[in-house]
Amino acid sequence: MDRKLPPLFFALSVMALAMILAVAWRSSHPGWKNYQAEYLRLEAVGEPNAAAKAAVLSTPETVQQILLPGLQRVDRCTTCHMGVEDPTMKSAQEPYTYHSGLQPHSPAKFGCTICHGGQGLATDKQGAHGDVEFWSEPLLPKEYIRASCGRCHKEGEVPGVPELTEGRQLFETRGCRGCHKLNGVGGSIGPDLTEEGAQRRNPRWLEQHFLKPASVSPNSAMPNFNFTREQARALSYYMLSLTNEQMGAYYASERLIPSPAYGKQLFVEKNCIACHSIDGVGAKNGVNLAGVTSRHSLSWLDEQLVNPSLVSPGTDMPIYDLDANSRKALVGFLATATADDARAILAGKPKGLSPEEAAIEAGHQDFIRFGCVGCHGTELQGGVPNPNSQSGQVPSLLHLSDDYTQPEVLHIVREGKMPPVANPKLPAPPLYMPQWKNMMSEEDINRIVQFLWSKQPKKTESW
Numbered sequence: 114m115d116r117k118l119p120p121l122f123f124a125l126s127v128m129a130l131a132m133i134l135a136v137a138w139r140s141s142h143p144g145w146k147n148y149q150a151e152y153l154r155l156e157a158v159g160e161p162n163a164a165a166k167a168a169v170l171s172t173p174e175t176v177q178q179i180l181l182p183g184l185q186r187v188d189r190c191t192t193c194h195m196g197v198e199d200p201t202m203k204s205a206q207e208p209y210t211y212h213s214g215l216q217p218h219s220p221a222k223f224g225c226t227i228c229h230g231g232q233g234l235a236t237d238k239q240g241a242h243g244d245v246e247f248w249s250e251p252l253l254p255k256e257y258i259r260a261s262c263g264r265c266h267k268e269g270e271v272p273g274v275p276e277l278t279e280g281r282q283l284f285e286t287r288g289c290r291g292c293h294k295l296n297g298v299g300g301s302i303g304p305d306l307t308e309e310g311a312q313r314r315n316p317r318w319l320e321q322h323f324l325k326p327a328s329v330s331p332n333s334a335m336p337n338f339n340f341t342r343e344q345a346r347a348l349s350y351y352m353l354s355l356t357n358e359q360m361g362a363y364y365a366s367e368r369l370i371p372s373p374a375y376g377k378q379l380f381v382e383k384n385c386i387a388c389h390s391i392d393g394v395g396a397k398n399g400v401n402l403a404g405v406t407s408r409h410s411l412s413w414l415d416e417q418l419v420n421p422s423l424v425s426p427g428t429d430m431p432i433y434d435l436d437a438n439s440r441k442a443l444v445g446f447l448a449t450a451t452a453d454d455a456r457a458i459l460a461g462k463p464k465g466l467s468p469e470e471a472a473i474e475a476g477h478q479d480f481i482r483f484g485c486v487g488c489h490g491t492e493l494q495g496g497v498p499n500p501n502s503q504s505g506q507v508p509s510l511l512h513l514s515d516d517y518t519q520p521e522v523l524h525i526v527r528e529g530k531m532p533p534v535a536n537p538k539l540p541a542p543p544l545y546m547p548q549w550k551n552m553m554s555e556e557d558i559n560r561i562v563q564f565l566w567s568k569q570p571k572k573t574e575s576w
């Protein structure tokens with residue numbers, strides 16, 4: 114008896130198996146058409162009658178795509194995420210859900226990937242979410258999405274995202290520029306950070322690196338700043354926002370959101386309190402600005418700030434040349450301003466500094482701004498480990514006058530200094546004193562040395 118299967122039967126069983134596998138694969142990896150069909154089914158549920166339901170269900174399936182020349186991208190995410198602009202889909206599950214809180218960033222103008230990452234052109238889930246090897250921008254985890262706000266809103270405060278402001282502040286005050294360049298300014302011991310957010314380090318890697326650099330980057334020469342978890346998170350946000358990408362003028366138009374906090378800053382800078390009071394605090398007999406936004410319309414106030422004498426002929430109030438966002442910010446501040454704000458502004462008035470003190474303070478600011486604090490510490494205490502240098506660490510600058518004269522220190526700052534090596538057989542010490550003469554003016558260098566001298570023990574003899 115022939116035990117062999119008939120060839121036709123064999124071929125049929127192989128085909129059947131292949132089909133079963135294909136169906137199983139597809140139901141575990143539904144394509145965009147499946148998502149659109151399901152979305153239409155959900156939409157149809159809400160329709161009042163059979164005809165309307167049928168009309169919805171017969172909508173042809175098409176790839177949705179948003180062209181964004183100003184952002185140099187094309188996003189097809191709405192092919193599956195069809196409900197982002199439909200509030201009735203609020204309680205649907207992903208990918209059908211309504212996207213709350215998006216305005217004024219409408220999908221038609223912003224797409225999705227500028228905030229979320231992912232691969233705009235892909236129409237399969239894995240590809241679109243960037244879970245694929247060749248794509249360097251996977252979706253940002255939920256807790257880091259807001260870092261992207263800083264790609265466009267680069268100055269001032271972004272409402273609801275205090276991390277960006279704090280991260281920027283830490284960057285500018287902790288001396289990161291001593292070792293890192295950002296937009297052309299800074300040292301070269303660590304990598305340039307101008308596009309740190311575009312190369313997409315995993316956000317959790319960044320955060321861990323700030324908590325303890327050597328834990329993710331063995332033998333890192335970057336100091337452990339003992340940041341708190343919140344500070345590490347804030348710095349990670351700031352890093353992720355640094356992409357340096359070219360955008361159309363519209364997208365860059367709101368670098369600075371006209372927030373009340375910015376309005377307060379302008380109110381201080383322009384010294385409005387010199388002629389005004391808020392609830393009795395401020396200029397004696399000054400025009401009271403408390404409640405001014407309920408006395409006047411927004412457009413009236415805007416015109417008052419554009420040209421006071423058109424609105425109030427004969428007024429003493431100067432013309433300030435404020436742009437529209439600045440006026441909006443000022444009015445935003447006035448809407449909430451209280452007597453306490455006025456007190457704080459008056460208390461914060463800079464005390465008069467003598468020219469000498471002012472020069473020392475300017476040197477102090479330069480010491481921070483150029484990143485000296487990154488290696489020598491905010492209190493000049495030194496102590497950052499520097500393996501295989503003779504002292505094993507970056508020196509303190511508190512006793513310079515014991516070893517050097519001022520001209521010698523000026524020379525060190527201009528020319529830099531390699532630390533003496535402890536053991537010539539081991540790798541050279543990673544940290545050295547950079548040469549600053551090409552990075553800052555002679556005036557800045559002088560001011561910094563004046564500042565350093567002001568911190569020396571008083572016995573110092575003059576030179």
Ligand code: HEC
Pocket residue numbers: 143144145148188189190191192193194207208225226229230231232233234235236237238241242252
């Ligand atoms: C092929 C359909 C499809 C496409 C295209 C697609 N998504 Fe999704 N997305 C889903 C599904 C399904 C979910 C629900 C969670 C899951 O199954 O992983 C989801 C969930 C998400 C989530 C929630 C977080 C998460 O990972 O669960 C975000 C954010 C997201 N998508 C963003 C995007 C962006 C941005 C794009 C475009 C670059 C995009 N999606 C394109 C199907 C898609």
Ligand code: HEC
Pocket residue numbers: 190191194197207212215218220223224225226227228229255258259
């Ligand atoms: C202006 C920035 C911005 C744009 C543009 C944007 N989103 Fe979002 N999206 C966010 C933020 C911020 C959140 C997180 C909200 C939260 O924390 O609850 C979010 C949340 C989501 C979620 C839920 C994530 C989760 O894990 O629960 C999905 C899905 C999503 N967005 C998809 C999209 C899609 C699709 C688009 C394009 C149509 C888009 N987003 C455009 C900022 C944006």
Ligand code: HEC
Pocket residue numbers: 217218223227228258259261262263264265266271272273274363364365366367370371
């Ligand atoms: C691609 C650049 C871009 C990104 C990313 C972006 N924005 Fe915006 N944002 C804009 C622009 C442009 C406007 C002005 C929109 C308009 O008025 O047409 C704006 C307006 C705003 C406003 C309103 C300001 C006003 O005039 O009152 C707020 C608030 C805001 N953005 C917050 C955010 C937050 C929060 C995020 C992150 C979730 C974010 N933005 C991400 C570009 C961006």
Ligand code: HEC
Pocket residue numbers: 283284287288289290291292293302303304306309314319322326327330333334335336338348352487488497544
């Ligand atoms: C004393 C020099 C020094 C100072 C100061 C310093 N760094 Fe670093 N940093 C380094 C070195 C060296 C590396 C490369 C080794 C590593 O990954 O840790 C590095 C790496 C990094 C990286 C990872 C870059 C990448 O993707 O590979 C980031 C981000 C970073 N630093 C940010 C900062 C910030 C923010 C500050 C200020 C709070 C700072 N650094 C201060 C030396 C420094």
Ligand code: HEC
Pocket residue numbers: 379380383384385386387388389400401402405408414417425427428429430431433443
């Ligand atoms: C040199 C004095 C002076 C300065 C400085 C000044 N103002 Fe005024 N401002 C006035 C006077 C006077 C009026 C009353 C209008 C009039 O002359 O009738 C006025 C009126 C106003 C009003 C309308 C108040 C009302 O209830 O009608 C607003 C709003 C206002 N100023 C805001 C500002 C802001 C904001 C600044 C700072 C950017 C500022 N002013 C700086 C003198 C000044």
Ligand code: HEC
Pocket residue numbers: 290291292300302480483484485486487488489499502506507508509510513516522525526530531532533544545546547549561
């Ligand atoms: C990348 C880390 C780094 C940065 C940034 C840095 N220094 Fe230094 N600096 C060092 C090291 C290391 C030495 C020790 C050299 C040696 O051992 O001879 C040093 C030495 C000095 C000395 C001589 C101290 C002594 O006791 O020999 C002065 C003064 C000094 N730095 C000032 C500055 C000033 C001012 C700045 C900012 C403009 C600055 N440093 C930025 C690493 C740094």
